[in-house]
Amino acid sequence: MRFMILVKADQNSEAGVMPSEELLAEMGRFNEELVNAGVMLAGEGLHPSSKGARVRFSGKERSVIDGPFAETKELVAGFWIWKCASLQEAIDWVKRCPNPMLGESEIEIRQIFEAEDFGEAFTPELREQEERLRAKAVQQAGGG
Numbered sequence: 001m002r003f004m005i006l007v008k009a010d011q012n013s014e015a016g017v018m019p020s021e022e023l024l025a026e027m028g029r030f031n032e033e034l035v036n037a038g039v040m041l042a043g044e045g046l047h048p049s050s051k052g053a054r055v056r057f058s059g060k061e062r063s064v065i066d067g068p069f070a071e072t073k074e075l076v077a078g079f080w081i082w083k084c085a086s087l088q089e090a091i092d093w094v095k096r097c098p099n100p101m102l103g104e105s106e107i108e109i110r111q112i113f114e115a116e117d118f119g120e121a122f123t124p125e126l127r128e129q130e131e132r133l134r135a136k137a138v139q140q141a142g143g144g
Contacts, residue, residue: 002041002112003082003090009075010101014048014068019100026098034082039093043080073106087111 019027034040049067056063069075078100084090090109099105115127122130 001084001086002114003084004110004112005080005082005090005094006076006108006110007078007100008106008108009072009077010103010105011072012102013077014072014075016048023098030097034093039082039084041081041083045078046076049075
């Protein structure tokens, strides 16, 4: 199973406050543990929402909303993609994570859909297309 681990933003991350050297070192050690255990597939921090945008869909219409966005606690400051045997394993790893923020913080865990989760609607042709696109994306990213 794959999981997306979402590090929620706070006022400091939204203000562009960078992590301390100490926190970066702690996170580096934690990430190394994740990689050595075969859990971490990817992970990145995100710039504040003030440097982002949202695209709102209404039928065929599209509108762009520039950041920053108001609800800080609903925003994501960073993420990991992990491969774990279960939700409980992902929870256990998150509980070992250094606190990513200066004060209280929250990390959300969400399972990523796999091809088999879509049942018959995900036809062999669609599966083939998905595999082809994933392989091309990895190749373009320099991983293949």
